[in-house]
Ligand code: FES
């Protein structure tokens with residue numbers, strides 16, 4: 041492991057595997073998750089969801105529900121409409137039904153809500169709400185949806201005459217076409233990245249407490265972005281923003297699922313406002329899986345134009361996304377398909393043209409960045425699967441093909457064909473290191489020998505580059521809000537500090553790592569710093585934690601505010617040491633006069649003096665706030681090598697080894713970074729092997745519970761071997777790039793490439809995810825293997 | 826129906842509806858919110874408690890079925906001597922991230938090392954295969970349970 045520490049362990053700055061402070065409460069069952077919150081007089085809400093995918097609502101009969109002991113109210117779309125709340129804006133500029141008034145457009149859509157004194161009574165009531173549905177045909181694929189004569193799903197939407205949700209394109213079409221016309225070879229791949237669901241183990245929920253006398257709305261909610269949600273609540277519900285306090289308590293995993301605002305939040309808040317008592321709603325697992333933000337669902341055709349030697353000349357992509365009934369991707373406004381155009385990957389070629397369309401279908405909306413920075417997972421999968429296809433088609437070793445095309449270390453900063461400016465990297469070193477650790481040469485020899493014996497061994501490679509940390513205000517906003525983030529640091533007279541963040545942890549360990557950044561920059565021991573986050577009344581504004589933006593943006597804000605504090609402390613130290621501020625130097629834990637290390641004061645001395653003994657003209661106190669507008673995204677990358685054994689008779693494949701090299705720049709807490717990688721690799725394995733949401737022809741969701749939607753257990757999950765290189769981001773104050781999502785982005789292609797590599801000699805070029813045994817068997821069988 | 830369950834060493838007597846799930850009784854009846862709920866189909870395991878020392882998914886048992894039995898939840902792991910070895914090991918080995926699966930994982934781990942003082946990697950993985958974790962990829966959970974086993978047996982030896 042690379043040692044990047046500059047502080048002793050007692051300070052616990054950057055590079056130390058400091059034990060997590062959040063663990064103390066969590067290992068004793070003292071976490072405070074949403075469902076643990078109970079307020080006096082609190083009522084409970086259960087949602088009535090549509091059992092069908094597409095139907096007109098002719099009427100709702102609540103009488104039987106109202107007769108249930110404990111049921112106080114049934115909220116319908118009609119009631120919400122009377123308060124102008126039947127529809128709400130999505131994060132992609134569309135509108136979404138809060139409670140359906142006209143039609144239901146997907147199975148699981150919210151139709152009514154039952155409020156009761158007890159959750160059991162609420163659930164009983166929900167069972168008895170009688171909705172009269174007039175069935176309509178369900179459209180379950182984007183191809184059907186865009187076909188001539190397809191029924192209009194969004195008939196309520198003004199100006200909408202077909203089922204097209206958006207179109208978007210980028211790149212130089214003419215130059216790309218010219219490169220394809222003159223290419224030696226053209227390789228293409230058509231694949232579907234299936235619909236998946238982040239499904240954190242804690243579902244979504246809210247406790248809304250609106251005081252009808254004061255107008256104060258205190259809203260506890262499973263939110264990855266409490267500040268942005270406060271603003272959206274103010275805009276949607278028309279509540280004055282100073283009266284809205286959103287508190288996001290301990291969160292049992294987010295992975296993008298807790299970024300959008302869901303109908304249940306809005307209905308519970310409205311109910312609390314109307315009834316004058318707190319209302320709790322906690323989603324069921326089925327509710328979570330069938331209605332909240334899914335990820336992926338991209339149908340992609342990618343093509344590479346190459347020379348005979350395997351040099352890429354250009355890339356062309358045609359993508360069609362299945363958006364579900366409402367276009368509600370959580371993504372920056374300017375990009376209609378997120379950052380999918382990062383699909384040129386880690387390779388140096390001049391031209392690309394990317395064409396995207398999205399279609400409405402009778403499925404749940406979403407398109408959230410599931411452990412992903414806005415569709416980068418799909419992008420990375422496409423290019424890395426294409427590289428495998430090209431290697432197989434051209435007969436060039438897949439590692440060699442990548443080495444021939446990599447952006448070289450000296451080319452950074454590197455502008456890609458679609459306009460990203462990659463900050464830093466050394467791709468060849470990373471790939472070679474991963475290959476060496478895996479024993480690539482020997483594996484290839486073994487593979488050849490195995491084939492002779494009729495055994496199938498596959499070696500899959502993926503080298504991904506992510507674009508995370510959105511983002512610079514000139515380009516990135518969500519719903520108009522610029523994607524900056526903030527940190528506020530207060531140092532008390534005794535030298536102990538409180539750091540307040542605009543971002544919000546869901547398990548990433550911010551309470552530990554962000555304190556380490558302050559420790560590094562100020563010399564205050566990390567254990568003396570309390571990190572506060574998630575409460576909008578008590579933290580500065582920020583856009584939240586998703587798209588791996590906490591470290592790149594919130595971490596940078598933290599470093600910058602700590603530097604401001606350190607600088608003021610240096611001036612105070614100069615005063616205490618009777619020296620000029622320019623002559624004061626800082627070591628890990630002291631300020632001293634240049635050249636005389638004995639003449640020193642500590643940060644704690646300076647903190648005390650900030651309230652007791654200041655230089656003339658200086659303002660009292662030692663606190664500050666920084667809003668950080670990042671100059672660019674950061675670009676973490678990695679090289680993954682997977683070895684699989686495939687059973688030719690059953691199609692069952694097993695991961696023998698998984699070697700993962702990640703370069704996320706400077707690692708603040710190596711222990712936590714490795715934990716993030718383990719988790720990400722597991723989700724990548726999940727998507728490649730078993731985890732997907734499908735629908736039958738009537739739009740019934742298959743995958744509506746954990747018996748049908750398979751999440752790997754410890755038994756199936758492979759063991760991982762981790763490696764690293766450290767290439768700091770040149771524009772980030774501490775050189776960090778972010779790590780939360782890399783492994784989920786990069787690893788699916790590595791797993792799938794490994795299976796394809798095992799059967800490529802039979803002529804197999806593609807098996808869509810999840811690579812289920814029957815699909816593998818089928819591919820082998822139809823290839824005549 | 827009146828029931829008495831011994832939870833973490835203390836008798837709790839309550840009048841409960843026969844249909845009430847044990848998990849709801851533990852969380853709202855006894856007020857012990859360290860036991861969580863994550864699914865509707867007995868699949869995730871975050872509700873696991875020990876009933877007479879055996880891991881049980883408390884969303885799949887009625888409170889009335891626990892009448893007269895001993896239930897241990899995460900709040901009961903710690904003793905007068907301090908943290909249980911699994912608690913210490915989960916923190917030391919970074920066996921938790923969001924912490925939502927953690928109480929259940931630790932209880933399963935504690936029950937395992939009671940029976941098997943030196944479980945192999947596979948044995949740990951099999952024991953926790955009824956418990957999902959979405960954050961950690963299980964690597965450090967396995968490590969933590971093995972470390973706890975080692976710590977527990979060296980404590981026992983001394
Ligand atoms: S809550 Fe999922 S198994 Fe009990």
Ligand code: FES
Pocket residue numbers: 241292293547920921922923924925926927957958959960961
């Ligand atoms: S630590 Fe989050 S689910 Fe296990």
